[in-house]
Amino acid sequence: MKARIHITLKDGVLDPQGKAIQHALGTLGFSGVEGVRQGKYIEIDLTETDKSNAAETVEKMCKKLLSNMVIENYSITID
Amino acid sequence: MKARIHITLKDGVLDPQGKAIQHALGTLGFSGVEGVRQGKYIEIDLTETDKSNAAETVEKMCKKLLSNMVIENYSITID
16 A cells, blocks of 8 residues: 655744745745745555555554654545 | 645655665564655645636746756646
8 A cells, every 4th residue: 555644844833944945936936925835745655455554554653753743743645 | 725736756766765764664663664755745825816827837836946857746736
């Protein structure tokens, strides 16, 4: 199975990388950009064939390694 | 409108960050991980209210700034 994980900064946490992108878009002439937030996107190929087991494992991976629960949220899609 | 952009490495391009995650998952005791690829996820808030105009603008942003077309693919969702 394939797990797709989105890791995004929680609301209120400063995102300097997003700000840098927003500024760069402005200097390139793109107007109408109200905000930019950058996160991470991770794809994991698993040998597990049961969807709920896979989701449980990936949830543990997120909590233990992939995300920093203090400042980041994660969302998991399994297919 | 909100644009969600996924930027991923093209197939065949080495992904050391993904390899590092895969190795770290292994040392943490997670078995059954066949592969890990890490990409970027960017959310952009736009003042544009027309969906096709927004998609066109974001496509230009991807080509000009956000992705490196030599080694990366991008996909755009507008909502």
